[in-house]
Amino acid sequence: xxxxxxxxxxxxxxxxxxxARRTDGFHELVSLVAFAGTADLLSLEPDQPLAxxxxxxxxxxxxxxxxxxxxxxxxxxxxxxxxxxxxxxxLVKRLPVAAGLGGGSADAAAALRLLARLxxxxxxxxxxxxxxxxxxxxxxxxxxxxxxxxxxxxxxxxAPLELPRLAGVLVNCRVPVPTADVFRALALRxxxxxxGPTHPTDMPQHMGELIALLSxxxxxxxxxxxxxxxxxxxxxxxxxxxxxxxxxxxxxxxATAFALVKxxxxxxxxxxxxxxxxxxxxxxxxxxR
Numbered sequence: 001x002x003x004x005x006x007x008x009x010x011x012x013x014x015x016x017x018x019x020a021r022r023t024d025g026f027h028e029l030v031s032l033v034a035f036a037g038t039a040d041l042l043s044l045e046p047d048q049p050l051a052x053x054x055x056x057x058x059x060x061x062x063x064x065x066x067x068x069x070x071x072x073x074x075x076x077x078x079x080x081x082x083x084x085x086x087x088x089x090x091l092v093k094r095l096p097v098a099a100g101l102g103g104g105s106a107d108a109a110a111a112l113r114l115l116a117r118l119x120x121x122x123x124x125x126x127x128x129x130x131x132x133x134x135x136x137x138x139x140x141x142x143x144x145x146x147x148x149x150x151x152x153x154x155x156x157x158x159a160p161l162e163l164p165r166l167a168g169v170l171v172n173c174r175v176p177v178p179t180a181d182v183f184r185a186l187a188l189r190x191x192x193x194x195x196g197p198t199h200p201t202d203m204p205q206h207m208g209e210l211i212a213l214l215s216x217x218x219x220x221x222x223x224x225x226x227x228x229x230x231x232x233x234x235x236x237x238x239x240x241x242x243x244x245x246x247x248x249x250x251x252x253x254x255a256t257a258f259a260l261v262k263x264x265x266x267x268x269x270x271x272x273x274x275x276x277x278x279x280x281x282x283x284x285x286x287x288x289r
Contacts, residue, residue, distance in 0.1 A: 001046045004087075004117055008040040008110035009145050010095050010170070011102030011138060012258060012288055013251045015217040017196055021188035026153045029137075030199050032217070034163060034288040035145040036170060040107055041092040042070065044114040048088035050074055056092040061176070062104075063097075069108035069135050076131035077115045084119050096282050098176035100225075100252030102138045109142035138252075147289060149199060164207040166288040167267040171239060171274055172256040173231045173281050182253040185224035194220060211246050211260060225254035232257060235281075244270045260288075 014032040021027050052065045070089050078084055095103035112128050132139040137154030149158040197217055204210045226233045235257045239248045244266040245259040261267050267285035275283040
């Protein structure tokens with residue numbers, strides 16, 4: 001069988017409400033998630049020993065291969081699908097690490113999709129989502145990377161949402177921000193709620209209406225992330241000062257920020273300007289789906 005290949009697109013939190021911290025210590029979330037055109041690339045050589053090789057521009061930051069979520073996902077799949085065919089993985093790491101883009105989660109989800117194809121499983125096989133949930137809160141939403149509302153600790157997913165076409169620019173100042181540190185800085189006590197606006201179940205189909213809705217729904221992790229990495233605030237201020245920017249927000253727990261703009265041309269223009277001003281930053285124009 002020929003090599004199998006899958007893209008692992010960046011996960012973008014258009015909104016992120018932290019509604020409470022449970023008594024078991026986990027945080028309850030509600031987030032409108034979309035996926036970018038920029039992605040890692042994962043391939044699978046069937047029927048080889050289970051292994052992972054990582055290369056690409058962000059490979060060094062990804063850490064030891066044996067700790068990668070791709071292998072953890074494959075091991076979870078093997079436990080849930082006895083006798084499953086396995087193989088050797090190669091990951092081309094293009095997305096920044098610890099960047100609020102769910103890169104590791106997207107990679108793990110791509111591994112599960114490839115193993116499902118290799119073993120003849122349907123994309124909605126519940127064992128895929130069981131394996132995904134074992135690997136982390138962001139992995140289930142990445143198994144079928146389409147816009148959705150994500151809730152709970154990542155286990156509650158809406159049906160795919162039809163959003164208007166969203167163009168944007170992703171900017172990462174290359175400062176890693178560990179998620180655990182951001183939640184620690186949020187400082188919610190066990191059993192404590194965090195009041196705030198609620199998400200509607202239906203999303204507007206007009207871009208202007210969606211931008212207005214997103215403007216009223218924050219990312220509650222922005223304030224603590226900016227304390228840990230003040231550079232995030234500087235990135236967001238720079239984006240907000242650009243004439244193309246309709247909405248500026250941080251994704252996930254940071255440090256990647258994004259600006260939504262009116263179309264692909266505006267995204268390209270803005271990305272070129274930011275990259276020229278800050279050549280050491282990671283800057284990508286994209287479409288969010």
